[in-house]
Amino acid sequence: MIKKLKNWGSKPCHWVKGVPTFYVLFLVTFSLLSCQTKPADSEKAGIAISFDDHFIDDWYALRPLFQKYNARVTFFLTCPVLLTTEEIVKIKQLQRDGHEIGFHGTIHGNATELLKSDGVQKYIETELEPGLKHLAQIGIKPTSYAHPGGNHTDQADSILLAHGFKILRDVAQAERKLFGIPVYHFEPRVMSWIYYPFNKRKIVDALMIDEGTNISEKEIKEALKKAKDTNTAIMLFGHQPLHEKPKNGQYGFSVTFLETILKEAKVQNLKFYTMSELPDSKIKLQ
Numbered sequence: 001m002i003k004k005l006k007n008w009g010s011k012p013c014h015w016v017k018g019v020p021t022f023y024v025l026f027l028v029t030f031s032l033l034s035c036q037t038k039p040a041d042s043e044k045a046g047i048a049i050s051f052d053d054h055f056i057d058d059w060y061a062l063r064p065l066f067q068k069y070n071a072r073v074t075f076f077l078t079c080p081v082l083l084t085t086e087e088i089v090k091i092k093q094l095q096r097d098g099h100e101i102g103f104h105g106t107i108h109g110n111a112t113e114l115l116k117s118d119g120v121q122k123y124i125e126t127e128l129e130p131g132l133k134h135l136a137q138i139g140i141k142p143t144s145y146a147h148p149g150g151n152h153t154d155q156a157d158s159i160l161l162a163h164g165f166k167i168l169r170d171v172a173q174a175e176r177k178l179f180g181i182p183v184y185h186f187e188p189r190v191m192s193w194i195y196y197p198f199n200k201r202k203i204v205d206a207l208m209i210d211e212g213t214n215i216s217e218k219e220i221k222e223a224l225k226k227a228k229d230t231n232t233a234i235m236l237f238g239h240q241p242l243h244e245k246p247k248n249g250q251y252g253f254s255v256t257f258l259e260t261i262l263k264e265a266k267v268q269n270l271k272f273y274t275m276s277e278l279p280d281s282k283i284k285l286q
Contacts, residue, residue: 044198046233046271047224048278049261050074050169050206052104052146054082055240055252060090062241062255063097069262072097074275076146076169076237078104080131088138095140100274103142103165106131110149111156120159128163144169144275146237157203165202166276169237172205175214188215188223188234195232200279206235209261210253211246217257221264228268233278236261 050073051059059075066073075094080103083091095101105127114123135142143166147156150171160168172194175185188194194207207223209215227234240252265272 043231044233044271045228045231045268046273047227047261047265048074048196048206048233048235048273048275049258050076050102050146050235050237050275051241052076052078052237052239053108054079056083056087056090058241058252060094062258063094065255065259065262066097066099069259069266070272071262071265072099072272072274074100074102074144076102076104076144077135077142078108078131078148079106080134081106083134083138091140092138100144100276101135101140101142102144102146102169102275103131103135104146105148108148110151111147112151112153115153115155120155123156124159124163128159132163143167147171161202167279168203169235169275170203170205171237172207173213174207174219182214185214187219189219189226191223194223194235195227195230196235196278197230197232198278202279204235204278206237209236209238209257210251211242217260220257220261224261224264224268224270227270233271233273235275235278 049071054077056075056077065071075091077091091101106129107127109123109127111123111127114127118126132142143164145160145165145167146169152168152170157168172191174188174191176183188207191207193205196204207215209220223234226232238253238258240250241255241258242250242252243255246252
């Protein structure tokens with residue numbers, strides 16, 4: 001993120017052979033930092049894609065696409081107590097394919113509001129335990145968690161980590177609007193917080209790629225190249241796979257755009273990570 005420069009006040013600069021001392025120090029510091037920004041190799045460089053909610057039939061239909069690019073992803077499932085027999089068969093098959101089944105809450109509740117109104121124990125009994133128990137009964141034990149709506153607090157994070165989740169995923173957006181007017185638009189390549197540096201961090205942000213986020217193919221390709229160049233893993237997520245523009249309140253991502261991402265990941269020779277694999281990975285430094 002861009003930080004404001006300090007106010008240096010009215011004191012005159014000290015000079016060294018006609019050059020301001022602070023300017024010399026800036027150049028030296030910049031040079032040292034530049035030498036450290038690019039790792040010696042890119043063996044861990046990768047991409048971690050995840051999908052939220054309960055669009056199991058639509059996710060399952062993407063199997064041929066994932067197989068085409070040998071991609072593994074994470075499905076953050078919400079409302080698991082509503083799973084039908086057919087959906088259980090499909091979600092288990094996705095798991096056998098090598099994908100991860102993460103948890104997205106029993107009722108997709110707002111953690112901030114639930115904790116404030118009901119307290120810790122009620123939050124656990126309402127949002128965590130029923131869904132996790134139901135998943136355990138069908139042989140699924142999630143180790144990653146995506147915050148419903150991106151709502152959470154430090155208290156919520158502590159509770160989730162105490163329940164054994166390896167990684168907690170939040171929401172990052174490249175563009176924000178106010179009354180339909182864009183307030184800002186970041187190019188994904190400058191959003192350092194959506195890149196995982198393999199430092200065992202457990203609380204992360206993934207960039208939303210749904211329709212309406214206005215991320216161009218050029219921007220996403222540049223972002224994937226940055227992951228390659230910096231030996232990090234870029235984290236992306238969406239909701240429902242869409243084959244046409246969203247309608248009737250749909251929210252989701254273009255399947256065509258997803259294939260662009262998968263294809264470019266292959267071009268950049270990026271590894272595919274599930275979310276729980278990120279904090280387990282170790283970078284080898286030369």
